[in-house]
Amino acid sequence: MADDADAAADYQRRLNEQALADHRLAGAGGSQPGPMMICGKPYCRECGERLPAERLQAVPGASRCARCQDWLDKQNAVERFRV
Numbered sequence: 001m002a003d004d005a006d007a008a009a010d011y012q013r014r015l016n017e018q019a020l021a022d023h024r025l026a027g028a029g030g031s032q033p034g035p036m037m038i039c040g041k042p043y044c045r046e047c048g049e050r051l052p053a054e055r056l057q058a059v060p061g062a063s064r065c066a067r068c069q070d071w072l073d074k075q076n077a078v079e080r081f082r083v
């Protein structure tokens with residue numbers, strides 16, 4: 001009887017690990033450049049807001065809106081400064 005509970009917990013744990021692995025693949029940028037496409041429309045990978053056409057014209061294949069990219073650039077600059 002304890003075995004059933006253990007098996008269920010084990011199954012749940014494996015599901016969580018799989019979901020985490022999928023999430024890491026989907027996110028983390030880099031591996032898959034470009035905006036997130038939903039119903040053929042581009043969305044920012046960071047905040048999920050719709051990317052305006054002007055943004056993609058200015059930066060073809062942009063993954064994020066100008067606001068998120070700006071924020072990310074600042075974060076990266078801070079990282080570089082720290083190292």
Ligand SMILES: [Zn+2]
Nearest residue numbers: 044047065068
């Ligand atoms: Zn954004």
